[in-house]
Amino acid sequence: MQISVMLNGKKVTEEIKSDLLLIDFVRNHGCYSVKRGCxxxxxGLCTVFLDEKPVLSCSVLAARADGHxxxxxxxxxxEAAEFGxxxxxQGAEQCGFCNPGMIMNAIALFRENPDPTDDEIREYLAGNLCRCSGYEGQLRGIRAFIEYKKQGGAVCR
Known part of the structure; x- marks a missing residue:
């Protein structure tokens, strides 16, 4: 089957097998930040935005992204460099393996809720596995970033 996807702003049209997962599609196109974990x-390592909403690409068929x-x-x-x-x-990037998924979900959080509570942050990031840090560093980094934005830092979309 043929699909057409806007991948990072570029139109990609490709003939795919019907069982191809979105994670494999994006990785086949050089998007190696999308990691295969569980x-x-x-x-949460495979998080991508599908029409601006975070989805787990290991659970979505590439065909579902057709036209999106x-x-x-x-x-x-x-956005990623600024927040990263x-x-x-905060020392929350120890091995770096979880960072892409964590950053993708944090960007989604900032877009949806620019001033979340700590509980809202924890809830939003609950699906992200980090084996190194215990998550407190990420929470401190997110809090520091939000304060930076309040003080006039560049605005996330």
Missing amino acids: ETSNC AVQTLEGLQE AFIAD
């Missing part, structure tokens, strides 16, 4: 929708926009971390470099510096400053 393959059971439990770790898909964004990966590669397509969100400016706050995560790094």
Whole structure:
């Protein structure tokens, strides 16, 4: 079957097998920030935006993205770099494996709720597995980023 997807702002048309997962489609197109972790929708490593909403690409057939926009971390470099510096400053990027999924979900959070409570942050990031940090560094980084925005930092979309 043939699909056409806007992948990080570029139209990609390709003949695919009907059982191809979205994670494999984006990785086949050089989007290596999208990681394969659990393959059971439990770790958040494969998070992408499908029409601006975070989805777990290991659980979505590529055919479902036909006619839609898909964004990966590669397509969100400016937002990701700005926020990622706050995560790094808190020492919450120890091995870095979870960072792409964590950053994707944090960007989605900031877009939906620019001033979340700590409980809302925890709830939003609950599906992201991080084996190194215990999540407090990420929480501190998100809080610091939100304060930065309140003080006049650049605005996330």
